[in-house]
Amino acid sequence: MSFLDDGVVLYAPTPNSRRQNFTLAHELGHWIVEQDQGLFDWIADQSDPPALLETVCDQIAQRLLLPDDLTNEVVGQSLVRSQHVQDLYDSSQASYQVCAIAISRRIRGLGAVVLIDSRDGLVHHASIQPDPDEGWPEVYPWRGQLVHEGHGLRAFAPGATFTRRITWRDSWGRTEQFYADAIADDRRIIAVLAGDDIWKVEPTYAIQPREFDKRPLLRLHCCDQVHVFRGYPCPDCGQGFCPTCGQCRCTRAAKSEANCRECNSLVRRHLLVDGLCDMCR
Structure with a gap:
């Protein structure tokens, strides 16, 4: 688990294992991507940004932990x-x-x-x-x-x-x-x-x-964050479905609004008192 703004990475140590170095370097990769807006925007413009982000962080970890010269020595000119x-x-x-x-x-x-x-x-x-x-x-x-x-x-x-x-x-x-x-x-x-x-x-x-x-690349702000992802937009509102909550603009509006039981006007739920809008109370 990482708290990038605070520069903190929490991890379960694995004694006698090489895995924990990869875990730390991968999380460092996330921090590096966050610092480079150009790299972040490039990832967002590609197909399947979440998988690509993990791949980029994996490759940053690999470059930190394993020199290319050794890989070249092992593989040489042969097929992988x-x-x-x-x-x-x-x-x-x-x-x-x-x-x-x-x-x-x-x-x-x-x-x-x-x-x-x-x-x-x-x-x-x-x-x-x-x-x-x-x-x-x-x-x-x-x-x-x-x-x-x-x-x-x-x-x-x-x-x-x-x-x-x-x-x-x-x-x-x-x-x-x-x-x-x-x-x-x-x-x-x-x-x-x-x-x-x-x-x-x-x-x-x-x-x-x-x-x-x-699939088209979609961008929306929902659940207190900006999402960039591949998907098909809602045919009614034209907005994508949030990867976190699964809602589009239509469904969010439907959950936040309700009809007054007296005049049937559509108003924000928090403005209704006993089912009545301010004009009917």
């Missing part, structure tokens, strides 16, 4: 593989999350590096590399999503390698195809996902064109 995440972890003092972020930046085109709990299939971390031309796809892996039992990424044995085309299902049941290169141990599955067949798994197969987020 899931083993590179493990090799980078073994060669540094960075956490798996930081290593995943660093490797994701080496993916050519649309892709992601995903860390999945081997025991319950829960995605613990996902670092997205958007398409350089189209931006964020509609379907992509993210923290908290579940890879169900029987999925290919949970069906191969620890210590084995896995490179094939898969179907990814998000939290809303939408699906999309990716190519995956993965390794696993008893605790985690490390998977690199690519939008194109960069590993030449199926030279004669072509994934159908995927959908990218084309």
